[in-house]
Amino acid sequence: MTGKRRIVLGIETSCDETAAALVDEEKTILAHAMISQKEHGLWGGVVPEIAARAHLHTLDRLIARVMEESSLRPADLDGIAATAGPGLVGGLLIGLTMGKAMALAANVPFIAVHHLSAHALSARIEHACEFPYLLLLASGGHCLLAIVFSPHSFRILGQCLDDAPGETFDKTARILGQGYPGGAIIEKLARDGDPNHFTLPRPLAGRNHCDFSFSGLKSAVRRLVERRSESDLADDVFTRHIAASLQQAIGDIFLDRLHQAIRQCHDLAVPIQRLVFAGGVAANHNLRRRLKDWAKREHLRLILPSPSLCTDNAIMIAWAGIECANGEKRTKDWSIGARSRWPLPQEPQEPLGTQGTGTGTQETPSTPNR
Ligand code: KG4
Ligand code: ZN
Secondary structure, rough: EEEEEEEEEEEEOOOOEEEEEEEEOOOOOOEEEEEEEEEEHHHOOOOOOHHHHHHHHHHHHHHHHHHHHHHOHHOOEEEEEEEEOOOHHHHHHHHHHHHHHHHHOOOOHHHHHHEEHHHHHHHHHHHOOOOOOEEEOOOOOOEEEEEEEOOOEEEEEEEEOOOHHHHHHHHHHOOOOOOOOOOHHHHHHHHOOOOOOHHHHHOOOOOOOOEEOOHHHHHHHHHHHHOOOHHHOOHHHHHHHHHHHHHHHHHHHHHHHHHHHHHHHOOOOOOOEEEEEEHHHHHHHHHHHHHHHHHHHHHOOOEOOOOHHHOOHHHHHHHHHHHOOOOOOOHHHHHEEEHHHHHHHOOOOHHHHHOOOOEEEEEEOOOOOO
C-alpha cells in the first residue's frame, strides 16, 4: 500500500477514446494517457467493431505507461475502476476484462463505474462542489437534467427523447461534409458565422417539462443543405452560418430546459445553488459562456470542468471509482458485466449489484445507446 492516500486506476473504453489514469483521493492526477481513435473519421461516426479492436490494440500500453510514469505496481493500488456502461459493448468488455484481471492478479478491489455518474462527478475533481447540485449533462449519446444528491443518488428531471446534442453536432458536420467528431469542428466554424442567419427550430421550447429533442434540428439542417447547389455548398460562408445557427439553437434549447429545471427544483423543495455543465458538449466555449451569463442572472454558481475533463477521459473514471467505492471493497462489482444501457441510480438509491449480474454482456439492444 502507498501510505494514507488511496490511489485508483481508472480505465475508459466505452466509445472511441481509450484511456487510463491514476488519481488519488486528494484529487491529485498522478498520471493519465489517452488515445482518441482516428479510425472512425472515414465513416463519419463510431464503428463499434473498429472501436473495440482499437481499444484492444492500445489499452495495455496506456496502462503500462501510467503505471511506469507514477512508479507504481498494481499491488500498490487501492482499487481499479473501469467503465461498465452505458456504451458500446465490445469496448466496455475490453476495459472491464482488463480491469478485473488486473485487480484479481494484484488482489485489489474492482469498481464498476457508470459512465454518466463519472461525467456527473467530474466537476468535483477541480472544484469544491457540494451536493446537491443541478446537472446538465450533454454528450454524444446522452442529454439529461438531474439533481445530483450523492455519487449514488440522482433525480432525473428530463432526458433526451431522440438524438443527443453531441450527435446533432456530429451529424450536422457530416451533412456539411466537415468530418468527425463534429462538435469541435462546428464550434470553430461558428466563430465566423451569423447565429441568426438561419431560423432553426427550438423543439419543445416553453413546454413545462425538462425533456429534450434535437432530431428536428438535424432535419432542418439537412433540408437547408438539400436546397443548396454544389457551388453554394463549397461556399464557406454558408457552412459557417449553419454552424453558428445550430450552436445558437442548441444553446437556446439548453437555457429553455434549464428554466424548467429550476422551476422543478423549486416545486420539489430542493434548494439549488450550484449548476454543473458536463459531458463532451460542455467543452464548447460558446455554450459555456452562455450558461455562465445565464447562471449569473439566476444567482447560481456555475461549475465547469476543464474542457479536457468534459470529453471522455479516464481521470473522471478513476475519480468516480474513489467517490463511489468510498473505501469499501464492493464485492458485488465483480459480477457486473458490460451494460450497453444502464439507468442512473435514482433516488431512493438502488444498490449497484441488484441491477443484473454476470460477467458477460447485459441488456444489449441492436443499436448502441450511450
Ligand atoms: O462525453 P463525450 O466525450 O462522449 C460521450 O460520452 O458521448 O462526448 C462526445 C460528444 C461528441 O458528439 C462531440 O462532437 C461533442 O461531444 N463535443 C463537442 C465539442 N467537443 C466535443 N460538442 C460541441 N462543442 C465542442 N467543442
Ligand atoms: Zn462520455
